[in-house]
Amino acid sequence: MLSIQYEHIPGTGGEPGESVIEMCGIIGVIDRSRQRMDGTGIRAALSRMDERGSGEGAGYAAYGAFPDLRDYYALHVFFDNPHETKPLVIDELEKWGTIEHQEEIPTYEQPGVRKVHIPWRFFFRPDPRLMPRSTTPEDDIVMYLVMKVNTSIPGALVYASGKNVAVFKASGWPEEVADFYRIQDYQGYLWIGHNRYPTNTPGWWGGAHPFNLLNWSVVHNGEITSYGTNRRYIESYGYRCTMYTDTEVVAYLFDLLIRRHGLSIETTVTALAPPFWDEIDRMPFKQQEIVRAIRLAYGPALMNGPFAIVVANHDSMVGFTDRIKLRPLVSGELGNRLYISSEEAAIRTMEPEIETITMPRAGQPIIGRFLQ
């Protein structure tokens, strides 16, 4: 595994929350022994950060939520009018595989949530023979379908597409969105959540986090000033940005660098939030050579601007900030559980007995991996 030591740079890596305009609260928890947790804890933790939201968007993702259907891609779709667009989506899916099961996602009316979309999930198995030249044909088919539906079927938005991953999002306060889907009825060994203060696309469910593609989910606090560069880069690899917000490129970048290019999480974080050249110039030669190569090859993937991000998949959860830590991020550990959040208070709400709280330096990843 590639591991890069970051030296402290004066003027960077200050305390979280230091003279920074805030928006959005994020949280993630992983149980390394794959003990499943229901959604009660993360609901409380996210509600603790209501100061960071505006009641216009919240969401959760749970890994391990569909054990009985774990081998199927759980395609989550927002339909404006299912009678009109669902047949079109089904047509598209059936060209590429079989739908094992489908259902309307159960929801429960809440005073603060206006049900503007009908959420649906399809459990889908792609036919790998249909993409013969790919090394990961199933993932590539699903990725293709996500891009296809989102760019060509108005009124249908695929907002999640992983295996054994449930995503819940809507416009409202975190507790309302949690109750709207009754996330306490779901179990997961990894959860991430997001409390949104939108400045763009307010009230649009698609704009709420987490963003998901295949097994990648992202929650993000911040604004990516390099979005135009990142988007053009990722689009030259066949991804299409359809969510009108900068967060989705993070999911696509992780998918490209880790799944398609085979890089480690550490190398990927180095590519997205690399050390400064001054620092690289002082590294031992071998390390310098590697980091320089990463910056040269993946310069257009570098994410600039203030952000704190938590990215999850079935192997791990990783949290990191921008290169000068303009947004807060803190982590806590107790036993097999690792928590990452914008606020220590949120972690303590979820786990009052928390033993260690640490604040990572700018660009330094916090990684939680499953034990098996």
Place this chain on the structure above:
Amino acid sequence: MSIGSVPLRYRISVDQDQCMLCERCIESCPYGVFRKEGERIHVNSRVCVACHRCIAMCPRDAITLKERPVDYRSHPLWTPGVREAIYNQARSGKIILSGMGNAQDYPVIFDRLVLDACQVTNPSIDPLREPMELRTYLGKKPNRLEFGEHGRDPVLETTISPNLMLETPIMIGHMSYGAISLNAQQSLARAVTRCGTFMGTGEGGLHESLYPYQDHMIVQVASGRFGVDINYLERGAAIEIKIGQGAKPGIGGHLPGEKVCADVSCTRMIPEGSDAISPAPHHDIYSIEDLKQLVRSLKEATEWKKPVFVKIAAVHNSAAIVAGIARSSADAVVIDGFRGGTGAAPRVFRDHVGIPIEAAVASVDAKLRSQGIRNEVSIIASGGIRESADVAKAIALGADAVYIGTAALVAMGCRVCGTCYKGLCPWGIATQRPDLVARLDPDTASVNVANLIDAWTLELAELMGAAGINSIESLRGNRDRLRGYLLDERIMQVLDVKSVGA
């Protein structure tokens, strides 16, 4: 005498009350505007080119210059320029020569693009307090990296092609010894060495006195192959094949024999006093495959240690041409827009052939991305870069770095009079006449040029910080940070920028 003399272009007048008869104006003017008769300075305004040397040298501010003191009858179509070109050609029957860049009144796209800044939702970054990275690498970059493992350490298995490392994305373009003086090249060379960037030699060889700066010089191989031998190739930090130039796309070059003094003749490897004529095409390049072979030959000759650039003029089909070049072993492409300067070009080419650099860079970057080969070559934009904002905009449109030419000359005193082709540059820049060359002191001029690059670099850092970006690669191709102001819809599509307010 059917045509007669045309009205004066400039009128010089001397305020006799102010004048102290120091005669500096007479010494300054190689065109012979001034003479002393009795206790008075007399002028012949007709030979004036508006180089301002006399004005700059007059200790009493006694000299004034007025442009077009005599009007033609105004007409929107039959402009004075058009009429005078006809008189000129009616007399000579020849192609009209001109200097500097495009002089037609085309709209400047850079001036219709505005940059972005952060407010509230994202903080701007203060370059005085936080690191700000302008370091730029030019050359091929791998599309992906492969790592192996050696014990517990990761080992990089991807080979990285040689890249040039620039401390700032601003370089100085190719102006040959011959077109400009040795003192001018000396000044530029010292400036780029101080600033950690590069300059081009032009197609004039590399004079021995520039060897100390060779690590910051890009040697040019153009269609005349002047000055090219293995020594030259090996000395350069990179090699540039010049196919075309923005000021005169599609045609070659011509250095008149009068400018080929003994020293120029040695550096160019041609007989003294002979015209140096670079043909329109390279006589060994008649297709993209031929170019590919030349790139490879130059790489073989220098043992694959140096990046090879290819420079083309920005023309209608630039995007496809660059996509072809990107498939060769070339490491970078220079695109020279139609505002690019020149020592001498036919006026009809300078003013009417080629396209603006803004559109060329945008379409090239988009084409390379759509084919997934953007990493195969770096893009260097040139032709009409006047200030740091132009640099920022060119990079946001997709360039990796820029070449400046005219701006660097202006930093040495050039007043953009556009008379470079006469070889009498009173500022000692575009001339080989020893007394004029001596006017340019490399000790001072190099500082002026380096100051300009430093100042632009500082401004660029401030612009990036204001946009919440601390590394130049996040500005590159970031067209979301540009908006078009009163640009038409179609051009905005080409540039892939939104309108202001959108």
